[in-house]
Amino acid sequence: MGNPVRRELTRRDIRRGRRKLAVLALGAVGLAVALTAAAFFAPDRAAAAAPTYVPADPTQIVATVPPRDPSEVAARQALAASPDRVDLAVDLARTDIERYRRLSDPRYLGRAQATLGRWWKLAEPPPDVLLLRATIEQAIHQFPEARADLDRLIRRRPDDAQAQLTRAVVATITADYAAARDSCRATAAQAGPLVVATCEAPLDAIAGRADEAYTRLARLVGAARSGDAGVRGWALTELAELACMRGDTDAAAGHLAGALALDPDDAYARNLLADILLATGHAGDASRLLAGREQIDSHLVRRAIAEHDLHGPDAARLVAAMRDRIAAAAERGDRIHLREEARFALAVDLDAARAVRIARDNWSVQKELADARLLAEAAVAAGDRDAAQPVIAWARATGVRDATLDRALRRLGGIAGPAGEVVR
C-alpha cells in the first residue's frame, strides 16, 4: 500500500481523471450554449415570423404598385360585369404579361393566368388565350404544356408569327431543333429576314456553325439600324451569344452594350454581359452592372457571386439574400430557379456535388447551351465525369462548338473534336 510507485500512479490517475472531467464539463457547457444560441437564432430562419412594427408617420409609403390606369380599371369592371368577354380578358392578361416582361416580376404572370381563369382549363380555348397560356407556361418552365398549346394554336393559325417564334424558343429549349427551325422559317413572310436569322442563330450555333451564323446575323443587324427596337435588341443578344461561343468575349460585350442601350431592363442581356465579365475576371464590373437590380433573382445570384469572389463589403448580405430567396422558392414548392441554385452552390458554397445534382435536374427540364455549360462545369468541379454524360452525349449528337463548353469537356477527359467525335 505504501509503495511510492503505486502512489505516484494513483495521483497521475486522479490528475488525468480531473482533466477528463474538466473537458467533459466544458463540452456540456458548450452544448448548452450552442442549444441556447440555436433557440435565439432559429427565429431568423425562413419560416419563423418576422418582427412587426407600426409606422409612426401615416404618410409613410409602405408599398409601391403600378399607378392605377383608369382604362384598365374600366376594363376590369366590364369583365366583372360580363365575365364571358374573352377580348377583355385577353387585353388585361396581355397587359400583365407585358409588366412581367418589363419588371421580371412573376406576380404579374399569376395575375394574367387568373384573368384567363375561365378559359385556362379548356382543351381548346380561343386562339388568343392559347397563345397567352403558352407564354405563361413557358415562363414558369412548363415546356411540354407550352409546346402542346403552341402546336394546337399553329394548327389553327399557321401564320401567327408570334406563336411560331414562341414555339421556336420552346422547341430550342427542349432540344427539338428540327421543329424549332420549321417555326423560324414559318415566320419569314410576316417577320422578315432579321427575325428569321435571329431565330435560327442559336440553332446554327448548336449545330456547330457559329461562325457563319455570326457573319450572317452581323450583316443583317448592321443593315437594320432603324428597325423595331425589340427585334434589334434580341438580334444583338443572339449575336453576343454567337461571339461568346467563338471565344470573342470583347465583341460579345459590345453587342450586349448595344442591346442594353436599346432596353436597359433587358434582364437576359444584362445577365449575359455579367457572365462574360465574371468569366473574364472582371467581377467588380459585373457587380456594378447589376447593382441596384437585385430584386431579380438571376441578377442577385450573379452579383452575390461577384462580390463573394471579390470579398466585397456587400458579399455577406447578398449571399444571405440569395440563400433566403432559394429557401423561399423551395418553401412554396417552386423548382424554376435550378440554374441560379446550381450556380450558387458551385460558386459560393463550393459544393460541387450539390451543384451537379441541381444542374442535372435542370438539364432534365431545359437544354440550352447555358444549361449544358453549367452541368459540365459542375461535373468538372465535382470530378464526376459520369454526371456530365448527358451533356457529352448532347454535344456529340449536335456537334456544338462553344469555347466554354469545350474547355469544360476537355477537362472532363472527353473532348469534342472538330467533327463532333469524342477523342480521349
Added chain:
Amino acid sequence: MRAALAAIALCMAWGAATPAWAHKPSDAHLRLAVDGDAITGRLDVAVRDLDAALELDADGNGEITWRELSDAAPRIADYVTRRLTLGADRMPCALQLGAPALTELSDGAYWAMPVAATCTHAPRSVDPTGGFVPRPAGGAVGVPTPHLASLDPTGGFAPHLASLEVGYALLFDLDSLHRGLLHVAGQTTILRDPQPVQVALDQATSVASFVREGIWHIWMGIDHILFLTCLILPAVFQRRTQRWIAADSLRDVCKEVFEIVTAFTLAHSITLVISAVGLVALPSRWIETAIALSVVAAALNNLLRTIDARWAVAFALGLLHGFGFSSVLIDLGLPSHELIGALLGFNLGVELGQAAIVVALLPALYWIRRTVAYQALLWAGSAGVALVATLWSYQRWVA
C-alpha cells in the same frame, strides 16, 4: 479590353440605392401554434396583394401610405374572415383577428394580423361532414378562453387537438400563382387552392423522422463508423506502466468506451448545432476532407500509440464530424419551427446508431482480445483504414 468593359459596365450601373425588394411570386404565411385547444398565430399577406384585391391605393398614385392602409383595415379584416376558416378535430372554430401591424419580408411590406381561434366542441354527430362555420371577426385578439369542459379532467374529449382543418381562399382568384404557406407543428403545408386541408398535429412524427434519418446517416456514413471503430479497437487492451496487456475486466473496458463515445457525442453535437443554425458555415470540401483526415489520425494513433487518451482524440476530431452531420441535416430541409426538435431528434438518431454499433462490436472484441485474430485486426485493420482514409482525403480535396 478591361477599360472598355469597365466603361460599359459603369455607364449602365444606376440606382444602387433603390430598395432591392425581391421579385417573387405571391406568398402569404399563416403561422399557427396550438397549445391545448387554443390556437394562436399570425397571418402575413403582402400589401401589394391586398391592394390587388381591395384597391388600397385610394388615390391611385401607385404609392400606398400607412394611412391608406390603416384606413382599409376593416375591409381587410372582412376580406380575411370571409376567406379563412379554421377547424380543429372536425369542429368549427371562431376566428378572431388582432390589431394588425407591418412586417418586412424579402419582397416588401406585409400586413401582419394576429389570429386566434376558439373551437366549439360540438358533438360530432351534429356535423358529420366536418364542415365548419366561419365566424365574424372580433375586435381585438384576446387570449382565447379555454372551453370550460377542457378544464374538467373527466371531460369526454381529448384536451389536446389532434388535427387542424384550414380553409384558405385568399387571392387565388386574382393570382393563380399565389400560395398560402401554412406553418404549423413544424411542418409547412403549401396551399394551392381554396380546398380545405387537414394537418395532423402529431409532432412526434416529424421528430421521429429525424431520429430515423440520424440512425440511417451514421450507418451509411462509413467514415463515422470507421472513426469510432478505430478509437474503440484498442479499448480491450490497456497500458499498465509501460506495457500493453489485455484488459482483465469488462467493466474497465466499458468505462473507457463509454468515455470515448460520450466525448465524441458531445463534440459532434456542439458543431452540429452551431452549424445547423447557421452560426458557422464552412465549405463542404474542407469538412469532408477533414473528416477523412480524422479517420487517418485515429487509425495512425492505433499503430503509433501516440495518444493514450483516446477520449480526447474523440472529442477534438468529433468536432469535425458534427459539421458533416449538419450538412446532411441542412440537405434534409430543417423545419425552422421545430429546429430544436429536429436537431435533438437527428442527434438522438446518430447516438442510437452509434450505440448499436458499439454494442455489437464490443463483446466480440472483448472475446477475442487475447487471440492473434485481435492483433491482426488491430494492426492490419488500422493500417488498412489509414490507407483508405488517406485516399478519401485526397479524393475529397481534389474533387
